[in-house]
Amino acid sequence: MNIVSNLERSVTFCPDKPAIIFEDTPITYKELHLKVCRLASRMRSLGVKKGDRIALFMANIPEFAIVYYAAMKLGAIAVSLNVMLVKNEVKYILGDCGAKIIFVGEDQACQVPTDDPDALEHIILVEGDENNEHHISRVYDTGVETFQALDMADTDPAVILYTSGTTGYPKGATLSHFNVVANVNSTNYHIRSTKEDVFHLFLPLFHCFGQNFIMNSCIKKGATLVMHKRFEPAPVIEAVKKHKVTMFFAVPTIYIYLLNMKDEEIDFSSIRYFFTAASVMPNDVANRWRAKYGIPINDGYGLTECSPFACYNHDFNYKPGAIGHPVINVQMKIVGEDGKAAAPGEWGEICIKGPNVMLGYWNKPTETEKTIIDGWLHTGDVGAQDEDGDFFIVDRVKDMIISAGNNIYPAEVENHIYAHPAVNEVAVLGIPNDVKGESVKAVIVLKPGEKVDPEEMIEFCKERMSRYKVPKYIDFVTELPKSATGKILKRILRDEAAD
Missing domain, CATH: 3.40.50.12780 (ANL, N-terminal domain)
Incomplete structure (x- = not known):
């Protein structure tokens, strides 16, 4: 062989x-x-x-x-x-x-x-x-x-x-x-x-x-x-x-x-x-x-x-x-x-x-x-x-968010956010929270010419998922960091959130 x-x-x-x-x-x-x-x-x-x-x-x-x-x-x-x-x-x-x-x-x-x-x-x-x-x-x-x-x-x-x-x-x-x-x-x-x-x-x-x-x-x-x-x-x-x-x-x-x-x-x-x-x-x-x-x-x-x-x-x-x-x-x-x-x-x-x-x-x-x-x-x-x-x-497993004892899977939250007609790309991650352990954050790239404010996106999420899964923080960016294979690099987003 x-x-x-x-x-x-x-x-x-x-x-x-x-x-x-x-x-x-x-x-x-x-x-x-x-x-x-x-x-x-x-x-x-x-x-x-x-x-x-x-x-x-x-x-x-x-x-x-x-x-x-x-x-x-x-x-x-x-x-x-x-x-x-x-x-x-x-x-x-x-x-x-x-x-x-x-x-x-x-x-x-x-x-x-x-x-x-x-x-x-x-x-x-x-x-x-x-x-x-x-x-x-x-x-x-x-x-x-x-x-x-x-x-x-x-x-x-x-x-x-x-x-x-x-x-x-x-x-x-x-x-x-x-x-x-x-x-x-x-x-x-x-x-x-x-x-x-x-x-x-x-x-x-x-x-x-x-x-x-x-x-x-x-x-x-x-x-x-x-x-x-x-x-x-x-x-x-x-x-x-x-x-x-x-x-x-x-x-x-x-x-x-x-x-x-x-x-x-x-x-x-x-x-x-x-x-x-x-x-x-x-x-x-x-x-x-x-x-x-x-x-x-x-x-x-x-x-x-x-x-x-x-x-x-x-x-x-x-x-x-x-x-x-x-x-x-x-x-x-x-x-x-x-x-x-x-x-x-x-x-x-x-x-x-x-x-x-x-x-x-x-x-x-x-x-x-x-x-x-x-x-x-x-x-x-x-x-x-x-x-x-x-x-x-x-x-x-390493990407799972634990907030107030609840297991939250970023891909599930991302799927809901992708349903918004203005969203081009999204990455969901957990950031440290002194009380809950972690809070949910969504980093979003909008489609060209689209405008959405964070409050509107949070309300959109509340209609589609359990309250504990809804992102507490929404950031809009022009692009997401990616590897050579096209994967979104969430570790870079975590590092940026920690700074």
């Missing part, structure tokens, strides 16, 4: 088909595989062997796929770094995983630490001046035509993906070849993809969503991947029409942005499948999208530690507001505070068991033991299961 077999299979069946289209330039499966083989050969000459860690610190460019699959050929472990990391954060991750080589993009090169001669053996550039002796392009003109991939065991590590975490240092979720292959097979089954599909990728490849759910699933099917460095509305929308994209993947904040664009600016007629994940999709947004395009935004649930997906809510069995049923060979349950299974409709922690669950956290056995208990991954997410077996997610 080896993840790179996904690519090798597609090379055999469709060598001349575009595997990746980047900036309107196609790379065929044959061309992609040739570069992978030549890089793998060069990496072996640099001393890379099975189990060595290879860091990828770059934006969405074809070289990400080339380095990734070359590492898989060698049985090395790919460690993808968030492109927004700064030097101290990069230094910690490289030290924690013990990376041997780092492949770095032009914009990220300045954040690679060079003050520790024992840390990295090689720094290889993937963008910029191709005359630089350390540029990746210098390996492509070697005579190697093929490279035999190592056969890996089910439990051999394939990738390390560092979770952002809210406290302390990030943890390296370690996924095996079996984890990734199982999740990719499940993904393609559930989204019913074919080799004729055109996948759209603008979500970051350093994230499990982009890397496994989109890139690996596309390559496994022999489909075409239209790749962008990042989400930029105009080029993304233009590419949908030009390349007849059929599979569209985005986080809720992007769907909200697209809903606010003029109809004449968008042609999504080629798309047969929309999907979202990474954060809770507001019901109002999902309903507006379906009313406008006639196709639901299929929803899913998962996390990096699950390779990433565990649950799907799809159009052939779509239930509004749900995250659906577990994927093939995966079990899910809701556990109450007493550690016992919760009854239907009762809230509790979502736990997951199956071939998608990670091996553990790299170099952190204690954290692993706390997270994976008797094979069950304890997610830290609050959810419930209804009588039909559908699962629902409310929020992260």
Whole structure:
């Protein structure tokens, strides 16, 4: 077993088909595989062997796929770094995983630490001046035509993906070849993809969503991947029409942005499948999208530690507001505070068991033991299961607000606020209260040209939810802080509220 077999299979069946289209330039499966083989050969000459860690610190460019699959050929472990990391954060991750080589993009090169001669053996550039002796392009003109991939065991590590975490240092979720292959097979089954599909990728490849759910699933099917460095509305929308994209993947904040664009600016007629994940999709947004395009935004649930997906809510069995049923060979349950299974409709922690669950956290056995208990991954997410077996997610346990002894889930409050016609985006959080423990605060971005005062918004909330859930504080802002994946960063809002 080896993840790179996904690519090798597609090379055999469709060598001349575009595997990746980047900036309107196609790379065929044959061309992609040739570069992978030549890089793998060069990496072996640099001393890379099975189990060595290879860091990828770059934006969405074809070289990400080339380095990734070359590492898989060698049985090395790919460690993808968030492109927004700064030097101290990069230094910690490289030290924690013990990376041997780092492949770095032009914009990220300045954040690679060079003050520790024992840390990295090689720094290889993937963008910029191709005359630089350390540029990746210098390996492509070697005579190697093929490279035999190592056969890996089910439990051999394939990738390390560092979770952002809210406290302390990030943890390296370690996924095996079996984890990734199982999740990719499940993904393609559930989204019913074919080799004729055109996948759209603008979500970051350093994230499990982009890397496994989109890139690996596309390559496994022999489909075409239209790749962008990042989400930029105009080029993304233009590419949908030009390349007849059929599979569209985005986080809720992007769907909200697209809903606010003029109809004449968008042609999504080629798309047969929309999907979202990474954060809770507001019901109002999902309903507006379906009313406008006639196709639901299929929803899913998962996390990096699950390779990433565990649950799907799809159009052939779509239930509004749900995250659906577990994927093939995966079990899910809701556990109450007493550690016992919760009854239907009762809230509790979502736990997951199956071939998608990670091996553990790299170099952190204690954290692993706390997270994976008797094979069950304890997610830290609050959810419930209804009588039909559908699962629902409310929020992260860490985001839950406790006010005067009442548990308040921000996503529930946000859903109600999204129903206000003037609201574009909202983030609800708890802020310290000396009497109640915490008070509810809503930070809101209004749609262009809209005006609402705080008192009006509070009255709107009172009509729709229990009094203890109604925000005490309302702030209107021009934008909300977001991560590279489009998630709203509530920790920054909490820090700002504490100042």
